[in-house]
Amino acid sequence: MAREKLYVAVPSLFRCPISMDVMRSPVSLCTGVTYDRSSIQHWLDAGHDTCPATMQVLSSKDFIPNLTLHRLIQNLKLSPSLSSPSKISPEQVTSLIHEIQQHENDDISVSLSKIAEFVGYSDENRIFLSNFHGFDSTIVRVLGRQGSQVEISEMAIRVLISIMRENGVRERIRALVFDANRDFLSSIISILSNGSSKTSKVESVTVLELLAGDVQSKRSVAETPGLLSVLVHLLREENNTSSKLNDAVSSLLISVSATQSTKTELVRFGIVPILTKSLQNPSSSSTSSNSTTEKSMRLLAILSTCADGRHVITEEPGCLEAVTERLVRESKAATEDAVVVLWGLCCNHRNGNAQGKVVKSNGVTKILLVLQRECEDHVRKMCRDLVKVLRMVSKDELLSSYETKTTHIKPC
Numbered sequence: 001m002a003r004e005k006l007y008v009a010v011p012s013l014f015r016c017p018i019s020m021d022v023m024r025s026p027v028s029l030c031t032g033v034t035y036d037r038s039s040i041q042h043w044l045d046a047g048h049d050t051c052p053a054t055m056q057v058l059s060s061k062d063f064i065p066n067l068t069l070h071r072l073i074q075n076l077k078l079s080p081s082l083s084s085p086s087k088i089s090p091e092q093v094t095s096l097i098h099e100i101q102q103h104e105n106d107d108i109s110v111s112l113s114k115i116a117e118f119v120g121y122s123d124e125n126r127i128f129l130s131n132f133h134g135f136d137s138t139i140v141r142v143l144g145r146q147g148s149q150v151e152i153s154e155m156a157i158r159v160l161i162s163i164m165r166e167n168g169v170r171e172r173i174r175a176l177v178f179d180a181n182r183d184f185l186s187s188i189i190s191i192l193s194n195g196s197s198k199t200s201k202v203e204s205v206t207v208l209e210l211l212a213g214d215v216q217s218k219r220s221v222a223e224t225p226g227l228l229s230v231l232v233h234l235l236r237e238e239n240n241t242s243s244k245l246n247d248a249v250s251s252l253l254i255s256v257s258a259t260q261s262t263k264t265e266l267v268r269f270g271i272v273p274i275l276t277k278s279l280q281n282p283s284s285s286s287t288s289s290n291s292t293t294e295k296s297m298r299l300l301a302i303l304s305t306c307a308d309g310r311h312v313i314t315e316e317p318g319c320l321e322a323v324t325e326r327l328v329r330e331s332k333a334a335t336e337d338a339v340v341v342l343w344g345l346c347c348n349h350r351n352g353n354a355q356g357k358v359v360k361s362n363g364v365t366k367i368l369l370v371l372q373r374e375c376e377d378h379v380r381k382m383c384r385d386l387v388k389v390l391r392m393v394s395k396d397e398l399l400s401s402y403e404t405k406t407t408h409i410k411p412c
Contacts (some may be wrong), residue, residue, distance in 0.1 A: 304340065
C-alpha cells in the first residue's frame with residue numbers, strides 16, 4: 001500500500017507581503033517589515049517612498065538582509081514534506097477570462113477567485129495577466145457594473161491591485177476609468193462604505209492613489225461625488241488606531257488635495273477635529289505611529305493654505321496647541337509641516353488668536369529648539385519670522401497682565 005504524502009503549509013511569515021510568494025532573498029526595511037528583495041526593489045524603483053505594508057514614509061530606502069528568516073525558509077524548502085500550492089495554468093486563466101467576458105452580468109465570483117489565486121502565486125503570473133490583451137478593460141467593466149455585489153467588486157479589486165504596479169497597467173486603467181467608465185469609482189465607494197474587510201478597503205484606497213497620477217486625474221478622483229465624505233468618515237472611525245487603512249486614506253487625501261475646493265470640502269466634512277485628535281493621541285508618539293503623525297501634520301499644512309482651513313484650525317480646541325507641542329517631538333518632515341502651519345497663521349496672515357495660543361503653549365522656546373536642529377533654509381527663515389512675531393506678542397501679553405500699584409503725584 002502506497003504511503004500518503006504529507007503536506008506542510010507554508011507559514012505566512014515566509015511569504016512576501018507584496019508578491020505573496022515564498023521569499024527567495026528576504027530583506028527588511030527601516031520599518032521592520034520584511035519583503036523579497038526583487039519585489040521591494042521594484043516598488044522603490046517605481047518612485048514610492050513608503051513601506052507598502054504600513055504605508056509609513058521611509059526615513060531610509062536601504063534594506064538589510066534578514067539572514068535568520070532566509071535560513072528558516074531554506075530549511076523548509078529542504079523538507080521532503082514541503083508541497084507547493086496547487087497552481088492554475090495560464091490556459092485555465094485564459095478560459096476563465098473568456099468566461100467572464102461572455103457572462104459579465106452573471107455571478108462571476110468563482111472565476112474571479114481562481115484568477116486571484118493565480119495572480120497571487122508568482123511574478124510570472126502577474127506579468128502574464130498584466131499583458132493579457134483585453135483583461136484590463138474586462139476588470140474595469142466588472143467594477144463599473146451598476147448594482148454589482150460588493151463581494152464581486154472586492155474580488156475584482158484584489159485582482160486589479162495585484163497587477164496595477166506592472167509596467168503600463170496603471171496608465172491603461174487610468175485612461176479606461178476617466179475616459180469611459182466613471183461607474184468604476186462608484187463601485188470603489190461602495191466597497192469603502194459596505195466592504196466586508198479592512199483589507200479590501202485598503203486595496204481600494206491604494207487603487208485610487210495609483211490612479212491619481214497627474215493633476216487632472218487627482219482632480220477627477222477628488223471630485224467623485226461622495227468620495228471625500230466617505231474617506232473622512234473612515235478616518236474618523238480609524239482615528240484611535242495606527243491601522244493600514246488610516247495611513248492609506250491619509251496618503252490618498254494628501255495626494256488629491258490640490259485644489260481650494262477640495263480643501264474646503266475636507267474642512268466642511270470635519271477633518272480638522274479628526275486630525276487634532278490624532279495629534280493629541282498619546283499612542284501616536286510611538287515609533288510605529290510616526291507615519292500617522294506625519295500624515296496628519298501634512299494634511300493640516302495643506303489645509304492651512306485655504307481660508308476655511310485656517311479659520312477652523314485656529315478655532316478648533318487644542319489644535320494649535322497640539323501642533324506646537326509636536327514641534328520638537330517628531331520627525332523632520334512632521335516638524336517642518338508644523339512650522340508651515342504656525343507660520344501661515346501667525347506670520348503670513350497675522351491671526352492674533354492663533355499667535356496667542358502658540359505663545360501660551362510655550363511656542364517661542366520650542367521654535368528656538370527647532371532652530372538648533374538641522375533644517376532646510378526656508379524652514380529656518382520661517383522659524384526666525386515666528387520668533388520675531390511671537391516675542392512681540394509675548395511682551396504685549398506680559399504688559400497687559402502687569403498691574404501697577406504706583407501712586408502718581410501731580411505737582412501743585
